[in-house]
Amino acid sequence: MDLFYEPSDAMSRFIRAAQDPDIPAPAPERRPKKPRPRLTTEQFAMDVADLAARGITNRQQQAHELGMGLSTYKRRLAKLGLGGEKPSLAEWIPWTMTxxxxxxxxxxxxxxxxxxxxxxxxxxxxxxxxxxxxxxxxxxxxxxxxxxxxxxxxxxxxxxxxxxxxxxxxxxxxx
Structure with missing residues (x-):
């Protein structure tokens, strides 16, 4: 069994750069972002309904399932008229509390x-x-x-x- 580990090309460049201060460290390789298809408003509404039918009702979980951030998800809901403001309890609780x-x-x-x-x-x-x-x-x-x-x-x-x-x-x- 061979216990010697052979570093990859990219790893060996990092190791050499760490050992010799005159060699600049190479920039890490970045994978290009995979573009996500943009959901139409109708498709978004159907996807939210599907998630709710599957029992996923938490907004954060729904946003994750749809591959978007929570603020984006809330904006899209508001655009559909579903995310609006919380109803006021002032009718039932008449006091201004500390x-x-x-x-x-x-x-x-x-x-x-x-x-x-x-x-x-x-x-x-x-x-x-x-x-x-x-x-x-x-x-x-x-x-x-x-x-x-x-x-x-x-x-x-x-x-x-x-x-x-x-x-x-x-x-x-x-x-």
Whole structure:
């Protein structure tokens, strides 16, 4: 068995250049980029639908499967009118929160309820959040918010019962 390794021509040039500072290092060989066929808008839409039908719904995975960057993918979706803005939750969450309170567990639960009330896809913990809200309503409690204190559970005011309106909207969709 021969343990001696014979370097290739390109490798030997690099080795000689590394050993002798007077020899400039050769530029690495670059392969020409293989041109990708440009997808028409119709073909792009069909490919996205095919990926979704195969269960690939993550935007980053879809972009990778289509051989394009995520920003290119999002631009193409927006051109089709599919990638637009996120729907606002302002109708369901009436407060302007501080960054600290925005990340709180209560805010997360309220955002989940609001998304469900809008009829949008909901995360896996949907049932637990709806149960949490229903338990508060059954106990005649509501949620209030102040930028100083954050979210608080308070006695419900029957004339202005925020959480009850939200859970009723969720209940209407689920029934």
């Amino acid at each position: 960054a600290e309170h925005y990340r709180s567990t209560t805010a997360r639960k309220l955002r989940t309820l609001a998304r469900v009330a809008q009829g949008r896809a909901h995360p896996l913990d949907h049932d637990a959040v709806v149960r949490w809200a229903n338990e508060l309503v059954e106990a005649s409690h509501d949620i209030s918010y102040s930028q100083l204190k954050g979210f608080q559970i308070v006695r419900a005011n029957p004339e202005d019962w925020y959480l009850k309106r939200l859970t009723e909207a969720v209940g209407d969709l689920e029934s």
